[in-house]
Amino acid sequence: MFTSIRWRIAAPFIILIALVMGALGIWVGNFVRQTQMEDLGQELTSEARLLSDVLKPELSGATPSAELDSQAKVWSQILNTRVTIIAADGTVLGESDEDRAQMENHLDRPEIQEALQSGIGQSIRFSRTVEFRMLYVAASIVEDDSLLGFARIALPLQEIDQNVSRLRGSILIATLLATLLAVVLAAVIAARTTLPLIELTEAAKKMSTGNMTDKLIPTTRDEVGHLTRAFNNMGAQIRSQIEALQTERIKLAAVLAEMTDGVLIVNELGEVQLINPAAEQMFSVREEEAIGHSLAGVLRHHQLVELWQQCKEAGEERDALLEISTKGIILQGLAIPLEKALPGSILLLFQDLTHLRKLETVRRDFISNISHELRTPLASLKALTETLQEGALEDPPAARRFLGRIEAEVDSLTLMVQELLELSRIESGKVPLQLTPISPCSLLSTASERLRLQAERAELKLEVNCADQLPDVWADPPRMEQVIVNLLHNAIKFTSSGGEITLSARQDRENIIFSVQDNGVGIPADDLSRIFERFFKSDRARTTGGTGLGLAISRHLVEAHAGRIWAESIEGKGSTFFFQLPIAS
Secondary structure, three states: OOOOHHHHHHHHHHHHHHHHHHHHHHHHHHHHHHHHHHHHHHHHHHHHHHHHHHHHHHHOOOOHHHHHHHHHHHHHHHHOOEEEEEEEOOOEEEEOOOHHHOOOOOOOOHHHHHHHHOOOOOOOEEOOOOOOHHHEEEEEEEEEEEEEEEEEEEEEEEHHHHHHHHHHHHHHHHHHHHHHHHHHHHHHHHHHHHHHHHHHHHHHHHHOOOOOOOOOOOOOOOHHHHHHHHHHHHHHHHHHHHHHHHHHHHHHHHHHHOOEEEEEEOOOOOOEEEEOOHHHHHHHHEEEEEEEOHHHHHHOOOHHHHHEEEEEEEEOOOOEEEEEEEOOOOEEEEEEOOOOOOOOOOEEOOOOOOOOHHHHHHHHHHHHHHHHHHHHHHHHHHHHHHHHOHHHOOHHHHHHHHHHHHHHHHHOOOHHHHHHHHHHHOOOOOOOOEEEEOHHHHHHHHHHHHHHHHHOOOEEEEEEEHHHOOEEEEOOHHHHHHHHHHHHHHHHHHHOOEEEEEEEEEOOOOOEEEEEEEEOOOOOOOHHHHOOOOOOOOHHHOOOOOOHHHHHHHHHHHHHOOOEEEEEEOOEEEEEEEEHHHHHH
16 A cells, blocks of 8 residues: 555645654643643732741741641641641641641652742652642741741642543544545645646656557556656656757757857848847847847847858858958958858858057057157267267267267156156056055146146146045055156146146046146147047147157056046146046045
């Protein structure tokens, strides 16, 4: 019987109910007994205190023991308990139920010892006198801090034990009835629970064989055995195929996800069948927007669609260099027909060459710029050296003048090399930043004091506008001062005498925006977007000194602080350079 799953389901519930009911019966019996004992103890305590107050006059006088025996019997009938009157030394002076002359000294009794300490004592023990368990409660009799004796009340516990036994019997009967009911209910529930399993087993057997008439031999004798055998057979046929497909899918998904090149597969109708994350990012499209849609609608660029059409018409591989002007990216496209694997489908592979082209442009511009910047001081050094060699050394004043110019040109070259090295270190991340909370006003004040004398010599008015309550920013103070000094130095350089330069800071949400404003010559609109490039100089700056690296260094330092820098200018009216830094939280 217990090989059936219905009984495996029902048996634990039946056992659980029986154990819970049995444990509940024991707990309830003990709880009831303890409650009755506590109530009885409180009742006897009250009666013992009352009796001690009544007996106080009797014990304070010389009342004969026979009279005390009589009072003990009277109170025993009133209280329906056994009453014992005990002297302070433990001698029994009065007893309601037994012959006190035959009774031992009671001073060592637990309830007497406890009453001696706290005024009330209580104990449960077997009485050798009456030969059954009794509850004893003793109260001390005290007058004017003098112990006169003890009044003790005792009550047999037979009635309580009988009540608890009857209660436990009732609980046992209830437990048996509940267990019987649990057996019936568990059997019904288990039968209904296993019925779907049996039906599912038969269906699984038919699915696993593919033959509606074939039967399988069960591996066990219960319903779970049938179900296991059926699903094992079905799984054996399907599992290998699924595992192979999953393995290939995982490999393909991993390769496509990690590729930096964009990959698309387009069917013969021009509908996108597959797109990888790199292509999604490259063409700003989500997978759900691409799959099943036309290539033209997904890529939205005629050159990319033409590459696919050329490959489809020729039936062979095609490649092209494509420039998408709307996004400013350059792609190397490759179209490959997939006739063997997916007839009619074409694989499109796009490699982003934008970064490489930009690097090439930067390298070419860098070489051009550094060549241009080095040509002038080197030509000057060459001319001065030749002049000295041709006889200027014989003219000491002229020689000193030429040597001074040579020193100036060497200083210019040294400054250029230092700034190039500084820029290289900043761009490569080799300049560690010591970020610390610092007041924006402190940064502006320090930078302005460094160049205030230079501004005064140029007859310029230099002001600092900064509210003291602005929160601190996260910054490397020397590096940020370098940025402000660079911007302020440029403002002084390109502002005519009598002009004004203002340094300010203000809060914008989670950032502090710094600004350096002048009313100088301004920057042409065409040059404004390039002023932070290395060696770039607008026409107004080519007549002045400088390497053209200061703004590039400033840009990299601000970006290293998780900020950004920009400029606004109107030619002929002045310029304002801004940069923002995050607030120190």
